[in-house]
Amino acid sequence: YHSLHHTEMGTNYCLFMPLYDALGNTLNTKSWELHKKISLDSGKNGRVPDFVFLAHVVDLTSAMHVPFVFRSFGSKPFSTKIFLPPLWPLAFLSMVVMWAKSKTFLVSFYNLRGRLHQTWAVPRFGFQYFLPFAREGINKHIEEAILRTDRLGVKVISLAALNKNEALNMGGTLFVNKHPNLRVRVVHGNTLTAAVILNEISEDVKEVFLTGATSKLGRAIALYLCRRRVRVLMLTLSTERFQMIQKEAPTDCQKYLAQVTKYHAAQNCKTWIVGKWITP
Known part of the structure; x- marks a missing residue:
C-alpha cells in the first residue's frame, strides 16, 4: 500500500x-x-510450508490475544485488562460469524532452521467441540485442512488440542483411514512423543518393559516395537484393553506382545519405558 x-x-x-x-x-x-x-x-x-500446526480458538478471552486483533496485547497472552469486558459482545458476535461462515485460516508463521512453519486455526471455540451436533462440521473443517495441505505438498500437519480428540476423530485416524493415499503425515502430540521415545531405543534391544501400556502413547509404542520383533512386556491389569491392542498388531507380530500385571515380571529386563508413575 x-x-x-x-x-x-x-x-x-x-x-x-x-x-x-x-x-x-x-x-x-x-x-x-x-x-x-x-x-x-x-x-x-508463495513458499509451501513444511509443517502446519492445526489449532483452534480456546475461548472468547484468548481470541482477543491473537496478533491481528491487538498486536501489542498479543504479547501478553495471560494478562487481563479493564478494556476487555466491554469488547466481549464483539468477540461473541465474531464467534457467531465464524461459526456460520468462516473457513480454516492462517494465524501465524515462522521460519526455524530454514523450514517454514505455519499455524492454522479451525474457526471453532473450545466449548463447541463438546456439542454433539457440532462434531460433523468440525471434522469437515479438519478434513478440508488435511486435504489442502496434501494438495499443497506440505510434509506434516499436526492436530492440536481438541482437534485430535479421541471421541471426535480417534486422534486423526478417521481421516487417515478415509484417505489412505495421503502424502502429508497427519500427527499430533502423542505420535510425536512416541517418535522421540522410539528414536532413543537402540536397534539391538530385544525386550522392553512398558508401563502405561494401554494409553494412546503406550499403544503406539507397543505396536511399533512388536513390528520390529521386539518383545514388549505391557504392564496392565486390563486383559480386555491388552487384547484390543494385540489384535491391532499384524498376526505374525502379536506373539511379541505380552501382558504382565506386576513390576516383578520385568526384573531381568534392561530397557524400561515408564509411561506411568511408579510408586515404591
Whole structure:
C-alpha cells in the first residue's frame, strides 16, 4: 500500500491506515488493484510450508490475544485488562460469524532452521467441540485442512488440542483411514512423543518393559516395537484393553506382545519405558 507513495508522490501517506488517506483525498486509485495482484501472485508463487500446526480458538478471552486483533496485547497472552469486558459482545458476535461462515485460516508463521512453519486455526471455540451436533462440521473443517495441505505438498500437519480428540476423530485416524493415499503425515502430540521415545531405543534391544501400556502413547509404542520383533512386556491389569491392542498388531507380530500385571515380571529386563508413575 505505502509503496505507491514512493512511486507516485502525493498519495498513500499512511503506512497501514487507508482511512486517513481517504479522508484527506490522497488515496491512490491503484491501491486495491495492486493489493489484489500481489495477493494472487503470492498464492501462485508463495513458499509451501513444511509443517502446519492445526489449532483452534480456546475461548472468547484468548481470541482477543491473537496478533491481528491487538498486536501489542498479543504479547501478553495471560494478562487481563479493564478494556476487555466491554469488547466481549464483539468477540461473541465474531464467534457467531465464524461459526456460520468462516473457513480454516492462517494465524501465524515462522521460519526455524530454514523450514517454514505455519499455524492454522479451525474457526471453532473450545466449548463447541463438546456439542454433539457440532462434531460433523468440525471434522469437515479438519478434513478440508488435511486435504489442502496434501494438495499443497506440505510434509506434516499436526492436530492440536481438541482437534485430535479421541471421541471426535480417534486422534486423526478417521481421516487417515478415509484417505489412505495421503502424502502429508497427519500427527499430533502423542505420535510425536512416541517418535522421540522410539528414536532413543537402540536397534539391538530385544525386550522392553512398558508401563502405561494401554494409553494412546503406550499403544503406539507397543505396536511399533512388536513390528520390529521386539518383545514388549505391557504392564496392565486390563486383559480386555491388552487384547484390543494385540489384535491391532499384524498376526505374525502379536506373539511379541505380552501382558504382565506386576513390576516383578520385568526384573531381568534392561530397557524400561515408564509411561506411568511408579510408586515404591
